[in-house]
Amino acid sequence: xxxxxxxxxxGLMGGSFALALKRAGLVKRxxxxxxxxxxxERARAMGVIDVEAPSALLAVSGADxxxxxxxxxxxxxxxxxIRHLITGSMLIxxxxxxxxxxxxxxxxxxxxxxGSFVPCHPxxxxxxxxxxHSDPDLYTGKQVILTPIERTQVNHLKSxxxxxxxxxxxxxxxxxxxxxxxxxxxxxxxxxxxFALMNGITGQANGKDFLSLAGPGFRDFTxxxxxxxxxxxxxxxxxxHELLDQAKVFQQAMGQFEQAMLTGNLEALExxxxxxxxxxxxxxxxxxx
Amino acid sequence: xxxxxxxxxxGLMGGSFALALKRAGLVKRxxxxxxxxxxxERARAMGVIDVEAPSALLAVSGADxxxxxxxxxxxxxxxxxIRHLITGSMLIxxxxxxxxxxxxxxxxxxxxxxGSFVPCHPxxxxxxxxxxHSDPDLYTGKQVILTPIERTQVNHLKSxxxxxxxxxxxxxxxxxxxxxxxxxxxxxxxxxxxFALMNGITGQANGKDFLSLAGPGFRDFTxxxxxxxxxxxxxxxxxxHELLDQAKVFQQAMGQFEQAMLTGNLEALExxxxxxxxxxxxxxxxxxx
Numbered sequence: 001x002x003x004x005x006x007x008x009x010x011g012l013m014g015g016s017f018a019l020a021l022k023r024a025g026l027v028k029r030x031x032x033x034x035x036x037x038x039x040x041e042r043a044r045a046m047g048v049i050d051v052e053a054p055s056a057l058l059a060v061s062g063a064d065x066x067x068x069x070x071x072x073x074x075x076x077x078x079x080x081x082i083r084h085l086i087t088g089s090m091l092i093x094x095x096x097x098x099x100x101x102x103x104x105x106x107x108x109x110x111x112x113x114x115g116s117f118v119p120c121h122p123x124x125x126x127x128x129x130x131x132x133h134s135d136p137d138l139y140t141g142k143q144v145i146l147t148p149i150e151r152t153q154v155n156h157l158k159s160x161x162x163x164x165x166x167x168x169x170x171x172x173x174x175x176x177x178x179x180x181x182x183x184x185x186x187x188x189x190x191x192x193x194x195f196a197l198m199n200g201i202t203g204q205a206n207g208k209d210f211l212s213l214a215g216p217g218f219r220d221f222t223x224x225x226x227x228x229x230x231x232x233x234x235x236x237x238x239x240x241h242e243l244l245d246q247a248k249v250f251q252q253a254m255g256q257f258e259q260a261m262l263t264g265n266l267e268a269l270e271x272x273x274x275x276x277x278x279x280x281x282x283x284x285x286x287x288x289x
Numbered sequence: 290x291x292x293x294x295x296x297x298x299x300g301l302m303g304g305s306f307a308l309a310l311k312r313a314g315l316v317k318r319x320x321x322x323x324x325x326x327x328x329x330e331r332a333r334a335m336g337v338i339d340v341e342a343p344s345a346l347l348a349v350s351g352a353d354x355x356x357x358x359x360x361x362x363x364x365x366x367x368x369x370x371i372r373h374l375i376t377g378s379m380l381i382x383x384x385x386x387x388x389x390x391x392x393x394x395x396x397x398x399x400x401x402x403x404g405s406f407v408p409c410h411p412x413x414x415x416x417x418x419x420x421x422h423s424d425p426d427l428y429t430g431k432q433v434i435l436t437p438i439e440r441t442q443v444n445h446l447k448s449x450x451x452x453x454x455x456x457x458x459x460x461x462x463x464x465x466x467x468x469x470x471x472x473x474x475x476x477x478x479x480x481x482x483x484f485a486l487m488n489g490i491t492g493q494a495n496g497k498d499f500l501s502l503a504g505p506g507f508r509d510f511t512x513x514x515x516x517x518x519x520x521x522x523x524x525x526x527x528x529x530h531e532l533l534d535q536a537k538v539f540q541q542a543m544g545q546f547e548q549a550m551l552t553g554n555l556e557a558l559e560x561x562x563x564x565x566x567x568x569x570x571x572x573x574x575x576x577x578x
Contacts, residue, residue: 123504123505124504124505125504125505125506127570143502143504145502178495178498181495182495182502183502185490185496185499186490186499186502187503187504187506187507190507190511191506192543192546193482193486193543194510194565194569195546195561195562195566196542196545196546196565197479198565198568198569199545199564199568200474200538200542201474201538201568202564202565203538203542204474206470209471210470210471210474210475211572213432213472213475215412215413215431215432215475215574216413216414216574217414217476217480217512218476218479219574220509220510220513221479221509221512221513222479222569222572223506224506226566226569226570227562228566229562229563229566232562233555233559236546236562237550237553237555243550244547244551247543247547249489249490250485250489251543253485253488253489254481254485254536256488257485257525258536261525261529261532261533262529262533264526266522269525269526270518270519270522272484273484273516273518274518275488276483276485276487276514277484277514277517277518279487279488279490279500279514280483280487280514280515281416283500283503283511285503285507285508286501
């Protein structure tokens, strides 16, 4: 049970976290700050936060838990803004989709208080952003990856784990590096592809006609293309090395298909599809029951 | 209202069509044939068909409507098998995902009876195949594209249109060529990409670990990768020219993202994502209300 949550960033992720924490009775008071005052105001009007803070620093004052829920590129600036009020007993977490850059920023900024920071990535989201879409169930049943480093304090790591578990999440630990490699493959690359596919279609003279014919397969395949541009610009850039590597692997796999099509190799083509089809049919999303 | 449906291919598409027609009271009797006798038997046991035919030819005998619901590569052989019992008053349709190859096969085989054939593509499907997944609602509210050619008889075109509309479908007409170009972009390419993405991941040493971390975005993006290998092998091959063209367009769009990432061009990257995100947010699947 926490006394006060300092919420830096009152968007979809931060707002949903505050609502979930309140509903679970895990926090008494939420003090929130957003870059845009109108967002902070809306968050208070909606009951997502209890008190509006005029600055990130003041949102942290008196908190025993702090959540950074800002685009990953804003992590370093946010940590700088709050570092003078961070105490050793404060649990600080983030929700960024990339972890190496976040951990690097924390190392640069937090120094003596680096041990209070537990880097988190909840595998949850929506294709809509903003506090108005906050949902206390956003995290329920989802995976949360913690990427502690050597200086992360065990007590904070334990609190973070217990907190996410209390919200109904399945908590896993891995290194920031393994995290970024894995998510380049299963999240960042699919987003990149979905963005590129949309642009490829709309850039054609008949693009509009094509789109009017698209069905349910297209709908699900491109759902993630509607994601927030600012957030994803940051993610693609923060993890570009791993992502470009994964894009190469993907292009090689595309090349195998193209080769089989060009040569009319029915057998090879079926084998390639069969292996993909089986892998997908056997895959199951890890979820907390 | 039809007297007798001759169903060639009692899989998901054919079985669902028979069930929908029966439920709507549009056919009195369904005579079915599948390459595998056990499938035909199951179709009868399930009430999808009323009579098992020992051959495609006998399934057509006495029918006033025939549906070919076989992989597109089997279209020509199926038409050859039935052509001796085709009459001028019979409406013949298919449900293939590609249309140029189907129309070419019909031209080669049907000759005098080419006018009876109305090429159809209902934009509906599931990632499971087989008669056991037949669903009378599979086509409800979906688009159906008819691709008549110059010799298609107007009376048959009208019957086909009325029939699909009676099943709750939105019917559109276009040329086989335009159809294949459009579906290369919005259906075949997404399938190809989803297959290649799965193979790219599973081919890596850490592929299994990567997959265990994938979330809802991945789930929806790769849903179509679980599609039927034999059917999709045929589709990718039948439409390979258009598909390879669309793959090039896609790769150029990917190249723009990669360029922006490599040069760290934040602004360009955001612009690229923004255009994709807006296009997807503004897109709506055409559906019969």
